[in-house]
Amino acid sequence: MPATCILALIVAGCAPLQIPAPAPVTPPVSSHVPISPECRAEGWTDAAVANAASLQTLAWSPFGRAETGWEIYAPLIQQRIGTTCPPHSEGFAAALATWQRANDLGGDGVLTEPVFLTLKGELQGLREFVRFTALGQCPETPDLITAARLEEGYSGKQVWLRPKALAAYRRMVEAARAETPEIAVDPRNLTIFSGYRSPAADAARCQADGNCDGIVRARCSAHRTGLAMDIYVGQAPGYGPDSSADPNRLVMTQTPTYRWLLANAGRFGFVNYPFEPWHWEWTGEPP
Incomplete structure (x- = not known):
């Protein structure tokens, strides 16, 4: 059984991600995809x-x-x-x-x-966090979280999750890499660049961005549950793996990694926040 630890994390801020230069990627334009006979109606x-x-x-x-x-x-x-x-x-x-x-x-x-x-x-409605906060509550910080392996973090970043969520994530990654060679070929794919974040860390982030309780940052974040994770699914040239710029999100949604998650993440109990292709939450336990 992997070791677990009880952590009380107060984070004043987050260091910026060190983003390697990505290879140029040009997503297909959906309206130019040929229509096969079975898609005629x-x-x-x-x-x-x-x-x-x-x-x-x-x-x-x-x-x-x-x-x-x-x-x-x-x-x-x-x-x-x-x-x-x-x-x-x-x-x-x-x-x-x-x-x-x-x-x-x-x-x-x-x-x-x-x-x-x-x-x-x-x-x-599939997101446990959304159902919980719809009652006017913000989840408490979990008592028990465990550290992921360094190679599971994007660029070796240390991340933490609740133990069962981490175990489900590992099963999902193993399946994705076994089923899709295009995912396995890039070691960055499906690595985690953000897992558990304390309320203090999220407050610092939204204050720094000048955008609290908005579309990009929120005072009550799903990340405080230890069930949410931001996963590398790709990036457009010149953008980071969590940039919400539309050109970046468009490239992400065309990648084999994102497409596999759409089709298969539910097998492992994960659901997506649709605005952010990289944000996935485990639904196997309450927030």
């Missing part, structure tokens, strides 16, 4: 045209910050509605319409902000 051409038009142009704020287009969220939407068809295809529109009907949202097969917000609500 009679009667859904108009919806497919509408989705293709809005994919990179929709003006919206699904997470409280203005964004343009929904290409970043396309892989997530595909996974939730149960299709591999590209977002500009008739097959995607037909699958979306089926999901819409199941959620009393009509069934026109067109992705709009209200449709996405319902899907987002589904995902947020």
Whole structure:
């Protein structure tokens, strides 16, 4: 049995990540992906045209910050509605319409902000932290956390998690590397750059950024539970692995690592905060 320790951590601040220069990455543009015969569906051409038009142009704020287009969220939407068809295809529109009907949202097969917000609500409802804080409470700092191995931290960073969450993370990483050679080839993939953070550490971070209780920083963070972890899934040139800039998030959502997590992390009890491709939370115990 791995050693555990009882820690009471008060952190005044966090040292910046040392980010190696990444290799250039150019994500595919979803609307240019060829449509295979199985993704053709009679009667859904108009919806497919509408989705293709809005994919990179929709003006919206699904997470409280203005964004343009929904290409970043396309892989997530595909996974939730149960299709591999590209977002500009008739097959995607037909699958979306089926999901819409199941959620009393009509069934026109067109992705709009209200449709996405319902899907987002589904995902947020899977996060134990969200359900807990919806009651107006912030989780207490856990008494028991354990240190991950240094090679499990991004660039050898020391991180801590609750023991069962760490064990689930290890099972997930072992499976990912065994099942997907593209993940195994880069040792940075799935390493953790942030695990448990004390309330003091999060307060220092949000004060330093001048953004407390906002989209990027929060006074009551899921990281204080010891169940949340920020995992390396890739990065765009010139950005860090936790940059919330849209070009960076777009590259992340096209990587084999993120795609594998979308399809498989639930097998190990992990769910994603959809705005941050790198942020995953274990649901196997209460916050």
